[in-house]
Amino acid sequence: MVRETRSGPRFSERFPEKFTEFGKRKPVEDGIVARSRRGDIGESWWSGRFLAVLTELGVGGRLSRGKTYARAGQVVDLAIEPGAITATVQGSRDEPYRARLGLRPFADEAWDAVLDALAADSWYAAALLAGEVPDDLEDVLARVGLSLFPQGSSELPMDCSCPDWSVPCKHLAAVAYLAAEEFDVDPFALLRWRGRDRATLLAALRDRRDAGAGAPTALEDLLDRFHRPGVPVPGPPERPASAPAPPPDALLDELPRLALDDGTDARDVLRPLYRRLGEPGVGEVG
DSSP: OOOOOSSSSOHHHHSTTTOOOOSOOOOOTTOBOOSOOSSOOOOSHHHHHHHHHHIIIIIHHHHGGGHHHHHHTOEEEEEEETTEEEEEEOOSSSSOEEEEEEOOOOOHHHHHHHHHHHHTSHHHHHHHHTTOOOTTHHHHHHHTTOOSSOSSGGGSOEEESSSOOSSSOHHHHHHHHHHHHHHHHOTHHHHHHTTOOHHHHHHHHHHHHHHTTSSOOHHHHHHHTTTSTTOOOOOOOOOOTTSOOOOTTGGGGGSOOOBOTTSOBHHHHHHHHHHHHTSTTTTOOO
16 A cells, blocks of 8 residues: 655656665675564663653554564664764665764764763763763763753654655664664664774763772771771662662772873773672682
């Protein structure tokens, strides 16, 4: 069945040579196959939130059309860059389609505000430096007037070169599902979509932590008093019950930069050892 457009002649009458998408999709060799084989897609809170936002924007009912394509490996390639998720998707035609999900990157001034807020709290800094995304990151961004996810359909432009006029089409929906799985594997991909790649973000975060290391930190003061008798060791700061356990190398991020003779930061040298000691079973006796 060919649908009528809102006004004017039918799409197939205006572009008869283009409206031939109905048919068996062409198989793809070495396509990107969704890890999820059935049920929901997306495991982390941030990937689930991304798909939930699409549902809230009123396109959730059409998302399911893309699960078959995502699980069949019809997406040939996918790239997440500042401002756009782009992909090539094979449909029923010989020529694959180009699909894009846009999102405006934060301005440099906005990123400065985000990084200042994150660096001000050692918990957030330690989590991000350990490769984790704090589950209240949205609250941090909200405090500086920003949102990690689009707040309306106008903030999430989507387009595809296929002849299907519905948005999202199954090709865009497949890209959204695979992007959600990519966010599971690399949460920094979501931040890259907003304009900062992992290396740039963490370098800026470390710079801010180092710049604030002139005054003695709580950890430095504790180490200075460690061997004095009768001095109680303070407990860890209270965090929300839902917050993840701090990474084993979090204490290193409280120390100022410790430059070795070759210029290497001693914290980076010690970090693999701390992470190894923090693995389950390592260091246990008996």
